[in-house]
Amino acid sequence: MPTPKDVYVNCDVLENLPKPNRENWLCEIELLRNQFPQNAKVLQVGSMDGTRIIHLLKARPDLDITGLEVERSLVNIAKRKIAAAGLGANFVCGDITNSPHLPRFDYVICLNNTLGYISEEERAIAEMRKLGKAAIISVYGEKFTDALARKYFTSLNLTTDRIEKDRFMLREFTSVKRYARKEVESWNAKITETPLGYFCVLAGSKN
Numbered sequence: 001m002p003t004p005k006d007v008y009v010n011c012d013v014l015e016n017l018p019k020p021n022r023e024n025w026l027c028e029i030e031l032l033r034n035q036f037p038q039n040a041k042v043l044q045v046g047s048m049d050g051t052r053i054i055h056l057l058k059a060r061p062d063l064d065i066t067g068l069e070v071e072r073s074l075v076n077i078a079k080r081k082i083a084a085a086g087l088g089a090n091f092v093c094g095d096i097t098n099s100p101h102l103p104r105f106d107y108v109i110c111l112n113n114t115l116g117y118i119s120e121e122e123r124a125i126a127e128m129r130k131l132g133k134a135a136i137i138s139v140y141g142e143k144f145t146d147a148l149a150r151k152y153f154t155s156l157n158l159t160t161d162r163i164e165k166d167r168f169m170l171r172e173f174t175s176v177k178r179y180a181r182k183e184v185e186s187w188n189a190k191i192t193e194t195p196l197g198y199f200c201v202l203a204g205s206k207n
Contacts, residue, residue, distance in 0.1 A: 002157055002172055005073045010156045011112060012051035018151050020143070024196040028111050028138050031192060031199050033059045035136065040106040043068055043131060045096045045124070046114035050078030050089070057087045066090040068100060097123045100131075108132030108204075113140040113197070116177040125187070129205040137189070139179040141197035148196075149178070 014022050029052070036042065039062050047053060047067025057063060067089060069075050075093045082089050094100035096110075097120040108128040115137055118124045128135040144152075149168055150160045159171040168176045179198065184191060189200035 004173065005071050007156050007158060007172070008046075008048045008071065008074060009077070012048060016155050018148060018155060020148060020195055021152050021155075024140075024194050025112060027194045028199060029055050029059065031194070032056060032109065032111075032136070035201070036060060036063060036107060038062050039064065042066070043102065043105040043108045045108060045110040045128060046070075046117075047078060047091060048074050050081045050091065052111060053078070053089050054082060054085050054087060057085075057089065061087075066092060066102070066105070068092050068094050068096060068102070070095045096127050099127065102131055105132045107134050107136055109136045109138075111136075111138045113138070113144075113176070113178070115139055116179070117174060121177075125202070126205070129202055131204075133204045135202045135204060136200065137187075137202065138194065138199045139184065139197050141179050141181060141184070144178050144196045 010016060014025060041064045044053060044065065044067045047069045050067060053065050053067055057065065067078055069091065072093045075091045078091045097118065108131050110128060115121060115124060116139060146163050153160050153168065153170060161169045161171045166178045166180060170176065184198045184200055187200060187202055189202045192199040
């Protein structure tokens with residue numbers, strides 16, 4: 001039975017992903033590269049092994065990035081990888097739904113449908129908006145079809161047992177959600193379509 005660490009490290013191995021997922025991943029990086037002002041302070045929720053942060057820092061070395069990851073083993077891997085890349089970033093082990101003690105950031109980002117893995121979704125969004133002047137949440141939508149989803153999860157060494165409307169029930173350890181346009185619009189976000197879904201910029205909360 002794979003652990004979350006065994007699965008999540010595969011999410012950023014681009015050469016193993018189906019082409020649409022790979023294109024979506026790269027599209028998100030390009031959108032972020034052009035979104036941030038100079039020297040922005042950024043928190044990534046679900047930073048996994050640090051691969052995305054490394055890509056971002058190579059494109060935008062001016063950024064001050066912190067990764068928040070619930071899996072301690074992935075935090076340790078990320079620290080080693082960022083040092084090996086000769087880059088600087090902070091990594092913190094914590095849960096976005098459990099009021100992590102962090103300073104406020106210019107942007108809080110949650111990418112590649114990471115939100116779809118979080119059961120306390122509304123709390124996660126509220127905490128991201130609390131921690132950031134703006135929050136960027138990128139999710140999979142209708143273009144992430146049932147057939148593509150099965151192919152994608154297979155590439156992560158996961159088995160799709162069944163699909164219940166917009167929720168994929170996985171045999172190994174969790175379920176994953178995809179998002180309809182109508183639900184994303186309810187966030188009152190600025191929405192940009194990506195190859196597989198929606199790149200949403202939400203205003204931070206004042207509380």
